[in-house]
Amino acid sequence: METFAEYLDSLTEPEQRDRVEEVLTWVENEFPQLKERVGWNQPMFLDHGTYIIGFSVAKNHMAVSPEKEGIEHFSEAIKAAGYDHTRMLMRIPWTKPVDYELLREMISFNIEDKKDYTTFWR
Template structure:
């Protein structure tokens, strides 16, 4: 049973581990107050009690799961990637788009803060 990010990362080779760690670091830099946990068998960042972004490694890509709202908001910038309703596929043979990940995480944080403020009034 996977308990934490280290358990998850340990199943991959060093190259994939490095990519996963890079993604983890970028997300943590954007939301240092985010909580790391495993949900749906994937590394997940939770912010203010809400799932913010999941990520996972697969045979040919790393999947990012920021939710459908982020996918549609960044549709233009994601045009080079295979996407679905709530997922982005980054091929393993490409560099991780760190600036784009930062934007997506910031956007998710703002969205959660807005919904939290309006529901707490």
């Protein structure tokens, strides 16, 4: 979590900071093989140098970005979880709980789908 300390310190809303820290810690614990990085002012996780998932903060939600392919693959599950999404990210409202099973599936999908990638992005 040391990699994300400065980013977390920049979050001025305590509830948002706590939620983001909780999610980042969960990813770190569930997928210890992933490497932490802050890029484009977003905490993200990489596997063998390729992007797996990233997070960002907005006024009304935490955004989760598994790239376009991850959003397309999980579009129905995202809607079923009560979240909405754009082409590139899923929005988790601050007022709703995090669906950790969905998050686990998204990360696992990207790890498997990108196992042979040698570039950062798809």
